[in-house]
Amino acid sequence: MxxxxxxxxxxxxxxxxxxxxxxxxxxxxxxxxxxxxxxxxxxxxxxxxxxxxxxxxxxxxxxxxxxxxxxxxxxxxxxxxxxxxxxxxxxxxxxxxxxxxxxxxxxxxxxxxxxxxNDIEGIQLNIDLNYKFPWGTHFCYFYQNKEDLMDILIPYINMGLEENQFCVWVTSEDLNEKEAKEKLKSEIKNFNKFLKKGQIEIFPYTEWYLKDGEFNFQRVLDGWVQKYNFAISHGFNGIRVTGNTAWVGKKHWKDFSDYEEEINNVVGNYRMIVLCTYPAEKCGINEILGVMKTHQVATIRKEGKWEILQRYDSSLSN
Structure with missing residues (x-):
């Protein structure tokens, strides 16, 4: 209200x-x-x-x-x-x-x-990647390739580090843990300082989403709350998360969609920002529409320009 x-x-x-x-x-x-x-x-x-x-x-x-x-x-x-x-x-x-x-x-x-x-879909605007997202934001990005993925994640993580936020990056095969760290080191000044400080964690989806080979969305949700509590107890302003979904196939799609819906109730209660990245080539129209329904903002990059597919709905946060 x-x-x-x-x-x-x-x-x-x-x-x-x-x-x-x-x-x-x-x-x-x-x-x-x-x-x-x-x-x-x-x-x-x-x-x-x-x-x-x-x-x-x-x-x-x-x-x-x-x-x-x-x-x-x-x-x-x-x-x-x-x-x-x-x-x-x-x-x-x-x-x-x-x-x-x-x-x-x-x-x-x-x-x-x-x-x-006012909640108009399909309006094309330039997206400022240095935008300070309000706490409680849960949004997604449909990427075309590895370079496309890095173009949004590097500024996203960099902003979080500069704002004294605890950052978590869950990787997949499209951009693995080693590649992510190397790119961050080359693009972000003093990245090793943030890494040594424990301000950022980078690990593969097999250690988070598919721990022990099974996807349990309640365990994952509880895990984010634990990460948040760690961040606050260690003096960080909040937590900034990104997770890649290239690993999600037909077997896990329904369960993962339920998780994406439920995480809105978690993100909105904490000083937390979550960006989910989806490979566009692996998503059909039904999958894209489903993803848009579970995120406050859906974005895609087309011919070098950022396009908003769904407007941010503040009722899902704060």
Missing amino acids: KIPEIFVSNGLKTIPKHLNFHEKDFFIYDYETYKTANLKFRVPSKTERTEHEDLMISVVIIDELISPKIFQSILKKFREEIQNIKNIYKGLYNSSEESAAKFLEIKETLLKYYQVI
Whole structure:
């Protein structure tokens, strides 16, 4: 449960007065704070908690330029959402229909003035690999080859080390443990210092997912919690995980999919970030859709550009 919030873009320092925004209606952050902070929301009123749990809308205002066609699809989707809950909103503020109408007008005006993305799939954006992922993020990446895999994992691990996070990399045959360490040593300054400090662990899937030759997803989930407790007890800010899934075949696919679904409940409770990497050539359309459903963000690299296949859903974290 959370209240409506507005994440303000870098260039927007204040809300225009004519929109009549009030703190009781929205919780406002600048965009940089939104990207880097583990946000806390104000406690909703008793009325909000008991009567309006399903109607709160999150709006993200960003600086990215998007095409008019995509923007119009966003407007259409958002207006449909507003229309669907309009009757509920009538009782939101002092049971005043005029107040509810004003609230809706503000939402509409906001959409006219700013480019908004609200859970729209298929929008192509540049992904900044130095982005500071919020705690609780569980996302996946479909890679084409070994170079493609390293292009996302090296910056991902590097950011974690720089941020004093405990890092765990579970490898597969597409990029084995030895290759991973060699690449990290060549790309990350003072990597041996992090290794000697015990800030990073790299091991093959046979020592984690298929320990003793069997996949037991509850054992793996418990293992991540143990790794997290180790990280916190040793002074690290949290844990950053990546696991490669090239080993997952038909025999283990269903069990691993169940694990991917369940890990959302684990990641969201801790200062934890998890990136699962999937070989695109081994995934059919049904497998890709299944993976997307169990991750908050799915990404792929196409012709040198990063493409978001599924928008981040903050309801799965925090």
